[in-house]
Amino acid sequence: MSTSRxxxxxxxxxxxxPSAQLFPERELRRIIDTVxxxxxTTGADETEVHVDETAxxxxxxxxxxxxxxxxxxxxxxxxxxxxxxxxxxATTNRIDEDSLRAAIEASLSLAHSQPKDPHLLPLxxxxxxxxxxxxxxxxxxxxxxxxxxxxxxxxxxxIQNGQVAAGIFASGLQQSALGNSRGLFAAYRETHAxxxxxxxxxxxxxxxxxNAASVRAFDPQQLARRASEKAHLAVDARELxxxxxxxxxxxxxxLDLVGFLFxxxxxxxxxxxxxxxxxxxGKPLFGKNISxxxxxxxxxxxxxxxxxxxxxxxxxxxVDCGVPKNLVYSRSSAKSAHKKPTGHGFALPNExxxxxxxxxxxxxxxxxxxxxxxxxxxxxxxxxWYIREVDPYEKVMTGMTRDGLFLIEKGKVTSAVxxxxxxxxxxEMLRNVEQLGPAVRATGEExxxxxxxxxxxxxxxxxxVTKF
Amino acid sequence: MWDLxxxxxxxxxxxxxxxxxxxxxxxxxxxxxxxxxQVGTLAQSESIGIGIRALAHGAWGFASTDRLTRExxxxxxxxAVSIAKASSLAKRGDVEMxxxxxxxxxxxxxxxxxxFELPLENQLALLLAADAEMRRIKGxxxxxxxxxxxxxxSWFASSIGSRIHQRKLITGCGIAATSFxxxxxxxxxxxNSFGGQHALGGYELVESLDLLKHxxxxxxxxxxxxxxxxxxxxxxxxxxxxxxxxxxxxxSVGHPIELDRVLGQEANFAGTSFLTLDxxxxxxxxxxxxxxxxxxxxxxxAGLGSFxxxxxxxxxxxxxxxKDGQFRGYLSNRETAxxxxxxxxSGTMRTESWNRLPxxxxxxxxxxxxxxxxxxxxxxxxxxxxxxxxxSWSIDDRRYQFQFSTEMGWEIKGGKKTRMLKNPSYSGIxxxxxxxxxAICSRDHxxxxxxxxxxxxxxxxxxxxxxxxxxSRFRNVKIGSAFSNQ
Numbered sequence: 043m044s045t046s047r048x049x050x051x052x053x054x055x056x057x058x059x060p061s062a063q064l065f066p067e068r069e070l071r072r073i074i075d076t077v078x079x080x081x082x083t084t085g086a087d088e089t090e091v092h093v094d095e096t097a098x099x100x101x102x103x104x105x106x107x108x109x110x111x112x113x114x115x116x117x118x119x120x121x122x123x124x125x126x127x128x129x130x131x132a133t134t135n136r137i138d139e140d141s142l143r144a145a146i147e148a149s150l151s152l153a154h155s156q157p158k159d160p161h162l163l164p165l166x167x168x169x170x171x172x173x174x175x176x177x178x179x180x181x182x183x184x185x186x187x188x189x190x191x192x193x194x195x196x197x198x199x200x201i202q203n204g205q206v207a208a209g210i211f212a213s214g215l216q217q218s219a220l221g222n223s224r225g226l227f228a229a230y231r232e233t234h235a236x237x238x239x240x241x242x243x244x245x246x247x248x249x250x251x252x253n254a255a256s257v258r259a260f261d262p263q264q265l266a267r268r269a270s271e272k273a274h275l276a277v278d279a280r281e282l283x284x285x286x287x288x289x290x291x292x293x294x295x296x297l298d299l300v301g302f303l304f305x306x307x308x309x310x311x312x313x314x315x316x317x318x319x320x321x322x323x324g325k326p327l328f329g330k331n332i333s334x335x336x337x338x339x340x341x342x343x344x345x346x347x348x349x350x351x352x353x354x355x356x357x358x359x360x361v362d363c364g365v366p367k368n369l370v371y372s373r374s375s376a377k378s379a380h381k382k383p384t385g386h387g388f389a390l391p392n393e394x395x396x397x398x399x400x401x402x403x404x405x406x407x408x409x410x411x412x413x414x415x416x417x418x419x420x421x422x423x424x425x426x427w428y429i430r431e432v433d434p435y436e437k438v439m440t441g442m443t444r445d446g447l448f449l450i451e452k453g454k455v456t457s458a459v460x461x462x463x464x465x466x467x468x469x470e471m472l473r474n475v476e477q478l479g480p481a482v483r484a485t486g487e488e489x490x491x492x493x494x495x496x497x498x499x500x501x502x503x504x505x506x507v508t509k510f
Numbered sequence: 511m512w513d514l515x516x517x518x519x520x521x522x523x524x525x526x527x528x529x530x531x532x533x534x535x536x537x538x539x540x541x542x543x544x545x546x547x548q549v550g551t552l553a554q555s556e557s558i559g560i561g562i563r564a565l566a567h568g569a570w571g572f573a574s575t576d577r578l579t580r581e582x583x584x585x586x587x588x589x590a591v592s593i594a595k596a597s598s599l600a601k602r603g604d605v606e607m608x609x610x611x612x613x614x615x616x617x618x619x620x621x622x623x624x625x626f627e628l629p630l631e632n633q634l635a636l637l638l639a640a641d642a643e644m645r646r647i648k649g650x651x652x653x654x655x656x657x658x659x660x661x662x663x664s665w666f667a668s669s670i671g672s673r674i675h676q677r678k679l680i681t682g683c684g685i686a687a688t689s690f691x692x693x694x695x696x697x698x699x700x701x702n703s704f705g706g707q708h709a710l711g712g713y714e715l716v717e718s719l720d721l722l723k724h725x726x727x728x729x730x731x732x733x734x735x736x737x738x739x740x741x742x743x744x745x746x747x748x749x750x751x752x753x754x755x756x757x758x759x760x761x762s763v764g765h766p767i768e769l770d771r772v773l774g775q776e777a778n779f780a781g782t783s784f785l786t787l788d789x790x791x792x793x794x795x796x797x798x799x800x801x802x803x804x805x806x807x808x809x810x811x812a813g814l815g816s817f818x819x820x821x822x823x824x825x826x827x828x829x830x831x832x833k834d835g836q837f838r839g840y841l842s843n844r845e846t847a848x849x850x851x852x853x854x855x856s857g858t859m860r861t862e863s864w865n866r867l868p869x870x871x872x873x874x875x876x877x878x879x880x881x882x883x884x885x886x887x888x889x890x891x892x893x894x895x896x897x898x899x900x901x902s903w904s905i906d907d908r909r910y911q912f913q914f915s916t917e918m919g920w921e922i923k924g925g926k927k928t929r930m931l932k933n934p935s936y937s938g939i940x941x942x943x944x945x946x947x948x949a950i951c952s953r954d955h956x957x958x959x960x961x962x963x964x965x966x967x968x969x970x971x972x973x974x975x976x977x978x979x980x981x982s983r984f985r986n987v988k989i990g991s992a993f994s995n996q
Binding site: 098100101102103104105106107108109110111112113114115116117118120129130131132133134135136145148149151152153155156157159185186187189190191193194197206208209210212238239240242247249314315316320321391392393427428429430431432433434435438440441442444445461463465487503505506507508509510 | 543544545546548549550551552553554555556557558559569570571572573574575576577589590592593594596597599600601602603629630631634638651652654688690693694695773774775776777778779781784865866867869901902903904905906907908910911913915933935937939968969988991992993994995
């Protein structure tokens with residue numbers, strides 16, 4: 043089995059073809075049908091098949107030059123069999139019939155090894171899905187030369203400004219198809235593009251990043267200029283004492299913190315008593331200006347509109363005006379809780395159940411400038427780094443500021459500040475939000491991309507300061 | 511396998527590569543978990559493919575494919591060269607590599623019992639029994655147990671003539687009990703948190719750790735932590751258990767010595783390092799008793815960082831990192847070694863899979879054992895906190911300032927363990943911390959801990975690293991600030 047691949051023949055400086063193309067959907071359906079046919083002859087009561095294919099490219103630069111430049115193509119077939127109230131999964135990236143049969147047999151062997159699960163549900167039947175269009179031809183067609191030229195232009199900005207650039211320019215295609223022996227079939231494909239840049243002006247650095255389905259959704263040079271300007275502003279950082287400060291968090295900083303909340307909204311997490319929402323559902327927990335939904339169909343979101351069992355993802359209002367109202371459910375957790383599944387289940391078998399993967403925070407109308415202008419004394423935070431959970435119930439997180447921390451005095455940014463460590467409860471933080479920016483597709487390094495606003499937050503707790 | 515590797519190298523050369531290497535890899539993995547007496551994950555996977563790295567026009571390109579036909583591999587090799595030529599559009603000099611010999615060899619990591627050949631029923635039965643033992647304890651609200659097995663075959667070939675086959679068998683296991691009570695979640699794990707202990711080896715590792723024996727204690731400690739005293743904020747003496755010290759080494763020694771990070775190649779993602787090149791052989795990293803090595807050789811132990819050759823075809827080595835407290839060495843590869851005056855790579859290029867480019871990674875970064883017996887160390891300590899089993903970890907992007915918290919602490923008073931403490935944490939500046947070390951336990955207490963989840967690189971790669979450590983004592987450490995609320 044092979045992809046339709048065009049190899050570039052041109053010398054450097056001329057465009058070659060993109061690194062890979064995906065199979066047509068009918069080929070994924072054929073693989074699924076093959077597995078279902080083979081599984082019938084091996085004794086499986088029911089069978090579910092996932093086919094995931096990716097073709098990704100990433101150009102990485104540092105010290106104002108490309109130093110790594112990679113492309114990959116891969117396809118995985120993941121098979122879950124059910125036999126006598128037992129289930130297990132086996133995955134392979136080989137798609138000849140012998141290999142698929144071996145994977146089916148491995149799945150059955152694993153399934154047979156365990157006790158019966160009386161709660162195991164039969165596979166779901168056919169579903170209806172809302173269409174989403176997130177496959178952009180211009181992004182799919184991006185070549186290594188186009189990425190290299192964009193990187194060179196970004197590095198030129200660094201060189202002109204006496205700085206050093208590092209970052210990535212990535213693009214890719216992926217598709218998923220899911221089918222089962224009860225006739226369910228779901229398919230989805232998307233493109234994605236990402237540009238991230240760190241500009242270093244010794245001893246400071248700053249950063250900008252964008253991620254979208256379309257490479258046309260952002261301008262790498264504009265991101266480079268923004269990071270360059272902030273790096274220059276960050277050069278003479280002064281040390282401030284740790285303590286509680288009003289902070290203006292850019293969207294990336296908000297994302298990487300609130301991203302740690304997503305699993306707390308899983309019904310299974312509450313059942314396991316490891317969610318910070320245990321004993322807190324239906325009660326005011328955040329400020330009234332905090333509302334959160336999960337919405338896979340939001341125009342700024344990416345990802346398949348169905349879950350690991352093929353159930354369509356529903357829009358779920360998780361938090362309404364500061365009150366946690368709803369959870370997300372897989373088919374199994376929904377049955378236990380006498381609810382309807384919301385289409386958020388992970389592929390079975392697993393111990394985590396489900397999670398909302400497309401969080402959308404309600405935004406406001408305050409720009410970063412407006413937030414700063416209304417701040418008598420506070421800190422502007424570009425991004426956060428190495429965030430880890432210190433207290434799972436109070437949701438205290440620790441981490442560092444990084445790549446641009448600035449002092450705001452009497453409504454204006456007056457100087458750069460040495461980076462702080464924070465130990466901050468997310469629950470408390472979301473009670474202390476004074477202003478919200480428009481919700482945007484934010485991208486950081488700790489959480490997956492979500493739609494969140496910039497936030498002005500009072501009494502943010504910084505506990506220690508580092509050396510730079 | 512070798513025919514396809516040769517085919518890839520030939521194509522790369524014909525397309526204009528001045529150097530190329532290929533890694534064909536076959537990865538097999540089995541995961542078994544239980545939760546609250548039920549089977550959780552029960553899955554197995556395999557993946558096979560080839561990754562081709564080519565140097566052309568003085569720049570690197572890398573492409574990978576799972577199309578293991580002559581045509582598929584040739585196309586992939588051609589793509590790697592095309593990408594290299596595209597890279598040269600934004601280069602600032604030609605890549606230079608230090609010389610290395612060609613090797614033809616085959617190697618297999620040692621094991622006694624292949625878990626892939628043992629009955630699954632017995633493996634699941636062990637997890638369910640350990641799970642049941644923890645659930646017997648009043649107050650335990652969540653129990654988890656897991657086994658993970660990986661078998662990795664790699665065939666490395668390079669245009670200088672190397673042909674190296676390596677097979678690794680990796681085993682991991684662990685249990686954990688969580689207790690939710692009174693608005694507080696407490697957790698205990700064994701033998702380590704976040705999945706337990708992982709090492710090169712077979713099912714004998716699982717048997718040696720005796721999960722069943724430790725399960726009741728794990729459950730009891732999780733429940734007891736609710737009534738333990740809060741670890742107070744102060745500056746004082748800290749004793750770290752071996753597994754927590756392993757992670758301390760990982761974060762505050764292992765990462766800062768990665769030469770790609772030092773040279774700015776990770777500046778956008780994983781960060782840089784305070785260990786700038788001018789610090790080599792000058793910086794007092796730790797106290798006189800601190801000796802750290804990067805040792806990938808099997809004689810160091812069967813750790814997650816052990817191998818015969820790295821993924822650039824360089825033999826496993828032992829490098830002094832900190833010698834008698836002085837900073838002595840970095841982790842390097844063939845491209846960076848000459849920048850610190852080395853004539854040879856230290857052999858630390860590693861890749862997660864066939865579809866990832868090898869990058870500089872930790873091997874086994876270990877603190878050499880000292881002389882103390884653990885009981886003597888406790889008896890010698892008047893006032894301290896003993897912290898065990900990591901709960902959270904964080905360090906800044908230049909690896910100066912860190913904060914760790916652990917699952918459990920013990921107050922040491924007058925040379926004795928007195929009472930249990932909950933929510934312990936400590937923080938500090940890397941070199942100040944290592945210079946405050948005044949006692950390291952002996953080899954009898956030394957374990958080569960496995961960290962299976964080290965993330966680095968873009969696209970992200972997860973790598974297993976090893977960290978030998980024995981319980982050690984540190985003076986004047988800031989304790990408890992994670993839970994302070996100034």
